[in-house]
Amino acid sequence: MFKRCLTQSILLLFAIKAFASCDPLPSWNEGATKKAIMEFVEVTTNPLSPDFVSPENRIATFDQDGTLWVSHPMYTQVIYSLDRVSMVVKENPELADVEPFKIVLARNNDSIAKLSTDDLLKIIVTTLMGMTTDAFQEDVKKWLEMARHPRWKRPYTELTYLPMIELLEYMRANEYKTYIVTGGGQDFVRVYAEKVYGILPEQVVGSIGGISYGYDKQGKPILIKDPKLLLNDNNAGKPEGIHIIIGRRPYAAFGNSIGDQQMLEYTKAGSGKRLAMLVLHDDAKREYAYGPAKGLPDTNVGTFTQQLYDEAMRQGWIVISMKDDWKNIFTFDSNP
Amino acid sequence: MFKRCLTQSILLLFAIKAFASCDPLPSWNEGATKKAIMEFVEVTTNPLSPDFVSPENRIATFDQDGTLWVSHPMYTQVIYSLDRVSMVVKENPELADVEPFKIVLARNNDSIAKLSTDDLLKIIVTTLMGMTTDAFQEDVKKWLEMARHPRWKRPYTELTYLPMIELLEYMRANEYKTYIVTGGGQDFVRVYAEKVYGILPEQVVGSIGGISYGYDKQGKPILIKDPKLLLNDNNAGKPEGIHIIIGRRPYAAFGNSIGDQQMLEYTKAGSGKRLAMLVLHDDAKREYAYGPAKGLPDTNVGTFTQQLYDEAMRQGWIVISMKDDWKNIFTFDSNP
Numbered sequence: 001m002f003k004r005c006l007t008q009s010i011l012l013l014f015a016i017k018a019f020a021s022c023d024p025l026p027s028w029n030e031g032a033t034k035k036a037i038m039e040f041v042e043v044t045t046n047p048l049s050p051d052f053v054s055p056e057n058r059i060a061t062f063d064q065d066g067t068l069w070v071s072h073p074m075y076t077q078v079i080y081s082l083d084r085v086s087m088v089v090k091e092n093p094e095l096a097d098v099e100p101f102k103i104v105l106a107r108n109n110d111s112i113a114k115l116s117t118d119d120l121l122k123i124i125v126t127t128l129m130g131m132t133t134d135a136f137q138e139d140v141k142k143w144l145e146m147a148r149h150p151r152w153k154r155p156y157t158e159l160t161y162l163p164m165i166e167l168l169e170y171m172r173a174n175e176y177k178t179y180i181v182t183g184g185g186q187d188f189v190r191v192y193a194e195k196v197y198g199i200l201p202e203q204v205v206g207s208i209g210g211i212s213y214g215y216d217k218q219g220k221p222i223l224i225k226d227p228k229l230l231l232n233d234n235n236a237g238k239p240e241g242i243h244i245i246i247g248r249r250p251y252a253a254f255g256n257s258i259g260d261q262q263m264l265e266y267t268k269a270g271s272g273k274r275l276a277m278l279v280l281h282d283d284a285k286r287e288y289a290y291g292p293a294k295g296l297p298d299t300n301v302g303t304f305t306q307q308l309y310d311e312a313m314r315q316g317w318i319v320i321s322m323k324d325d326w327k328n329i330f331t332f333d334s335n336p
Numbered sequence: 337m338f339k340r341c342l343t344q345s346i347l348l349l350f351a352i353k354a355f356a357s358c359d360p361l362p363s364w365n366e367g368a369t370k371k372a373i374m375e376f377v378e379v380t381t382n383p384l385s386p387d388f389v390s391p392e393n394r395i396a397t398f399d400q401d402g403t404l405w406v407s408h409p410m411y412t413q414v415i416y417s418l419d420r421v422s423m424v425v426k427e428n429p430e431l432a433d434v435e436p437f438k439i440v441l442a443r444n445n446d447s448i449a450k451l452s453t454d455d456l457l458k459i460i461v462t463t464l465m466g467m468t469t470d471a472f473q474e475d476v477k478k479w480l481e482m483a484r485h486p487r488w489k490r491p492y493t494e495l496t497y498l499p500m501i502e503l504l505e506y507m508r509a510n511e512y513k514t515y516i517v518t519g520g521g522q523d524f525v526r527v528y529a530e531k532v533y534g535i536l537p538e539q540v541v542g543s544i545g546g547i548s549y550g551y552d553k554q555g556k557p558i559l560i561k562d563p564k565l566l567l568n569d570n571n572a573g574k575p576e577g578i579h580i581i582i583g584r585r586p587y588a589a590f591g592n593s594i595g596d597q598q599m600l601e602y603t604k605a606g607s608g609k610r611l612a613m614l615v616l617h618d619d620a621k622r623e624y625a626y627g628p629a630k631g632l633p634d635t636n637v638g639t640f641t642q643q644l645y646d647e648a649m650r651q652g653w654i655v656i657s658m659k660d661d662w663k664n665i666f667t668f669d670s671n672p
Contacts, residue, residue, distance in 0.1 A: 056536055133579060177538075190583045200392055201583030202513075202538070211579055213572035213598055221598070221605045223579050230566055230580075236549035243469060243547055243559050244566075245581055247526045247537030262549055262557070269557045 024170035027163040027328040033277075034325070036318050037167065040275040044251060045174045051273035053251055055175040061205070061242060061263060062168070063255040064182040064189060066302035067279050068197065070149065070159040072288045074113070074301060077184045078120055079156075080143050082112065084127040095126075113300070124185070125209075125227045133187060133211065133223040140191040154332065157196050162331045164254075164279075168197060176252070181242060182206045183234040183259055187225075205245040207233040238263035251275065257302040264317055276317040280304060283322040286329045360506035363499040363664040369613075370661070372654050373503065376611040380587060381510045387609035391511040395586040397541070397578060397599060398504070400518040400525060402592040402638035403615050404533065406485065406495040408624045410449070410637060413520045414456055415492075416479050418448065420463040431462075449636070460521070461545075461563045469523060469547065469559040476527040490668065493532045498667045500590075500615075504533060512588070517578060518542045519570040519595050523561075541581040543569040574599035587611065593638040600653055612653040616640060619658040622665045 028034040043051040044058070065071035085104045088095065095101045100119040103111045115123075128136060144157055152159060168178050180199055182189055186206030193199040210226030233241040239262050242250065252275035253260070253267035264276040281288050281304070282296060290299040293309035312319055320326075328334060364370040379387040380394070401407035421440045424431065431437045436455040439447045451459075464472060480493055488495060504514050516535055518525055522542030529535040546562030569577040575598050578586065588611035589596070589603035600612040617624050617640070618632060626635040629645035648655050656662075664670060 056530070186580075186583070194392070202581065204583065208580055211576050213575045213602070221575065221602045223575060239549045239557065239559060240547050244522075244544055245538065247522070247540065266549070266557045 024173070025163070025166050027166055027326060027334075029325055029327050031325060033318060033320055037170075037275070037277075040252065040273060041170065041174050041176075043273055053272065057248065057251070058171075058174070058176040059179065059246060059248055059250040060171045060176045060252040061179045061181040061246075061250040061254070061267070062164070063257075063260050063263070064180050064184060066256040066281065067254055067260075068160055068164050068168075068180070069156070070287065071302050072281075072290070072299070073150070075184065076156045077124070077188050079147065080140065080188070081120070081124045081127050083143060083147070084139075085123060088127050101126075121229070125229075128209070128225045129227045131225050132216075133225065136187060136225060137191050140188060144192060152330075157192055158330075158332050160196060160331045161279075161326070162328045162334055163326045165197070165331055167254075168199070171252070172198070177203065179242075179246060179250070180204045180206070181233065181238055181253075181263060183232075183237075185209065186233070205233060205241045207231060207237070208241070234259045236262050239266035242266070253277075254279070256281070257304055258308050259302075261308060261311070264312075265315075268315060268317070276312075276315070277320055278304070278308070278312055278317060279320045279322065280309075281322055283326075283329070287322060360509070361499070361502050363502055363662060363670075365661055365663050367661060369654060369656055373506075373611070373613075376588065376609060377506065377510050377512075379609055389587055389608065393584065393587070394507075394510070394512040395515065395582060395584055396507045396512045396588040397515045397517040397582075397586040397590070397603070398500070399591040399593075399596050399599070400516050400520060402617065403590055403596075404496055404500050404504075404516070405492070406623065407638050408617075408626070408635070409486070411520065412492045413460070413524050415483065416476065416524070417456070417460045417463050419479065419483070420475075421459060424463050437462075457565070461565075464545070464561045465563045467561050468552075469561065472523060472561060473527050476524060480528060488666075493528055494666075494668050496532060496667045497615075497662070498664045498670055499662045501533070501667055503590075504535070507588070508534070513539065515539045515541055515578075515582060515586070517569065517574050517589075517599060519568075519573075521545065522569070541569060541577045543567060543573070544577070570595040572598050575602035578602070589613075590615070592617070593640055594644050595638075597644060597647070601651075604651060604653070612648075612651070613656055614640070614644070614648055614653060615656045615658065616645075617658055619662075619665070623658060 025034060043049045044053040046052060062068055065075050082104050085101055089101060089105060096105060100115055100123060144155060147156060148154060149156055149159055171178050178199055180189060180193055184206050186204055186208050189206050190201040190204045193204050208230040210228040210230055211223045212226055213223055216222050231237055231241050238260065249270045250267045253263050254277045255263060256279040268274050268276050281290050283289060289296050291304050292298040293304045293306045309319065322329065361370055379385045380389040382388060398404055401411050418440050421437055425437060425441060432441060436451055436459060480491060483492060484490060485492055485495055507514050514535055516525060516529055520542050522540055522544050525542050526537040526540045529540050543565065544567040546564040546566055547559045548562055550558055550560055552558050567573055567577050574596065585606045586603045589599050590613045591599060592615040604610050604612050617626050619625060625632050627640050628634040629640045629642045645655065658665065
């Protein structure tokens with residue numbers, strides 16, 4: 001089979017190479033960070049380099065919240081779940097007097113911001129339980145069209161970082177498979193990842209909720225969301241999720257918080273040249289500033305501790321400064 | 337970014353199209369089955385057809401045991417696990433007197449063949465527990481080199497069906513992503529799927545065992561196999577596994593037993609043209625004959641009931657007769 005198609009195969013390879021030679025990363029300022037990215041791609045894709053990686057092994061993983069798009073003041077999926085609470089309480093009025101639903105219904109933002117991860121999980125699980133995967137997709141789609149970010153008054157899906165969108169395209173042009181590896185729900189992010197990032201559903205790794213196969217009243221096969229968590233794709237869950245969904249160690253990994261540390265460790269522990277990067281939000285004017293690394297304000301949403309910063313320096317992980325490394329921040333900057 | 341590369345993109349698309357025009361399926365006899373496959377691929381890839389499917393949505397799923405390679409007299413992974421028992425008992429001598437290990441150590445094939453799924457799972461879990469994913473891969477690789485099928489005296493990895501290998505290549509040449517969706521262990525099949533089928537690890541969906549991220553004595557990150565099952569990728573587990581790993585409904589699905597029924601239902605329940613096929617092992621001379629559909633001998637390994645056969649006829653699933661539809665059976669037939 002293979003030999004018959006030799007001419008066509010060569011033509012195909014040639015075309016892929018030509019496609020890969022376009023100029024990349026115009027929204028990154030010249031400097032050590034941009035240089036490190038381009039050097040990594042050059043040495044891992046040049047067949048003459050000792051660090052050459054064959055195309056099928058070129059895996060790059062990207063955290064989403066705070067790495068590819070805005071995650072402040074609250075994670076987008078959390079806002080979606082809070083918005084669903086009033087609908088769910090309408091159908092189950094007894095929940096109105098039960099915490100954490102009571103706090104959410106009171107719309108007290110300070111109290112909501114202090115909800116524990118367990119409370120948030122309880123909300124997410126309760127608001128989704130019993131939905132079919134198809135109904136969930138439709139619901140998220142509708143919500144994304146309607147919801148607006150409080151600061152930029154734009155749909156959340158427009159609040160992506162242009163330098164990272166360029167980076168995704170640059171990696172793909174060099175035959176890297178770009179995966180999202182997010183603490184957010186896999187089913188949630190898959191609804192919009194193709195449109196927003198050019199990342200297909202099968203290349204989204206996230207927290208995995210249980211599902212059950214069954215039939216609706218007409219006997220049509222359906223998948224129903226269960227109130228259980230198969231994988232919490234945060235911290236140690238990130239390399240575990242990568243193993244389950246991708247089955248191989250990435251060559252490059254990008255994150256922005258303590259939840260990404262294990263993914264970066266796992267990536268760098270592989271042989272040969274590997275790239276690990278962390279976005280530091282140090283640009284209050286154009287986006288947000290939080291750490292608490294380097295004296296930046298503390299936060300619960302995408303925490304970047306001084307310890308993580310020190311570990312990055314020790315391990316040769318590269319910290320991306322939003323303020324210094326990014327010429328533009330938002331994708332909408334280039335499409336006014 | 338996109339516009340800059342227009343010429344290169346067109347060249348790339350043209351090359352892919354040329355590549356896809358090679359002659360397919362020489363090991364399939366002319367007839368209704370081969371025609372159904374080729375018609376399906378034609379109408380779903382022709383942009384002028386009402387059933388056209390965009391390339392990113394072209395997902396085809398293939399069961400492995402009995403669909404892509406031989407599964408009789410026993411599943412390959414079961415034989416691997418049985419072979420591991422003696423090693424494990426050497427390290428844990430107390431297991432020698434405990435069932436089901438006692439039966440396995442006695443090498444009584446009749447008793448082994450009657451072990452329940454629970455017993456087999458107990459064996460698999462016990463023999464793998466505490467191994468790192470890297471050590472497991474190495475162990476499987478070594479075993480596959482050494483082990484031989486009792487009838488053909490060849491490595492198991494050579495016992496693939498040539499018509500199905502051609503079908504995989506034909507689908508891929510038409511920009512279908514080919515996935516294995518197997519009841520076997522995802523980690524097991526991923527060891528050899530690339531070499532044997534040209535299917536990368538991230539396109540293998542299988543039963544998923546738990547894993548835990550940790551560090552070895554030198555502080556190096558490792559993933560360790562846990563004694564729990566996150567997904568039993570059989571029956572209803574197949575559409576569930578497809579949703580978890582792929583996130584979309586397939587357009588074509590291929591199986592050979594009752595364990596594949598829900599995958600085929602789920603596939604056909606999608607809109608537009610979908611293809612569902614079942615391999616019937618009705619060729620005792622060249623391979624094996626088992627059902628019990630159509631009066632073929634009964635079996636526990638890849639059962640194809642009369643009920644499944646009747647359902648296939650009712651639903652328009654196509655039954656592939658090994659005897660009538662396949663000119664060659666094995667890949668080694670063409671490489672003597």
